[in-house]
Amino acid sequence: MTWLQSDEPARQDRPLQIGVRVFGSRLFVGTGKYDDLSIMQQALDASGTECVTVAVRRLSLGVPAGRTLLDYLDTDRYALLPNTAGCYTADDAVRVARLGREAGMSELVKLEVLGDPDTLLPDPVGTLEAAKTLVAEGFTVLCYTSDDPVVAKRLEDVGVASVMPAGAPIGSGQGVLNPNNIRIIIERASVPVIVDAGVGTASDVAIAMELGADGVLLNTGVAKAKDPVRMARAMRLACEAGRDAWLAGRMGKRLYASASSPTAGRIEVAGE
């Protein structure tokens, strides 16, 4: 019965530290895909996050700026985590990371080097190459990766501050598709593991956290919910619930039932 889990120990809570920063919330929230930036602002507030991802893109020249994303982000409250989304080579990702550091005044970067536009799955070779360069340049690299434990370890070896395995493809909302691999990554990692991508709803967050993830990064699950603010709150509660469940140490699973009420002292019943 190897599929039955053994009892897990209760665990010690530790604050989440990435590089030199300590985060009170284990939720990392994206700022993309919102139809309305004031809804985004409220959703971020409800999520309790202290770190938000942003993308680096060309300014529209000759167009009056109007209110922009940054007008809706309190940068005293939220650490900015610029990403390298949309990069398919290590060179491009490094360029975008450098631009993001200049624009965001933040040493943090969410590194993604993607394989192709349909799957948006990470290119492990390009990711590793870019990670080496960015670590050498002093970036705190939070690295998007597949759920491959070997690649995760290689990234850790080159000095990334956090490995961020995908639960499922970006924006797919399929949840944690390979919990076994995520667990192996977590068990072997000595840097924080943040499950990034694929989170569709609150239970997906709880599952990731119950597996022992140090945090969860999500975007579409909140932005494309019918009520993003309520979903953001649900994600926060799920994150806390999952974390507590992992810390508490779950019971072992059993194939057969085990009565919760005492068998002794029952009245005379039929069948005995």
Next chain:
Amino acid sequence: MSTADPSPAAPPRLRLRVNGEPREVVAPATVADLLAALGVPRTHTAVERNRQIVPKPEFERVALADGDVLEIVTLVGGG
């Protein structure tokens, strides 16, 4: 600033590529001059010139040259 002046007395112009579009500025010009001409705010803006980052404190010092390729970026919503 995007059309060349046919007059021979016109000051020399620098032909640049900015965010993928051809642009011209009167020489001499620094990165700061270009940003001012474009009306670009400095906060949360980053500039890359010929694939090299131009740090903000250098905007006033870095002179543009004919043929420069510039990327001017900011932060937008993303995951």
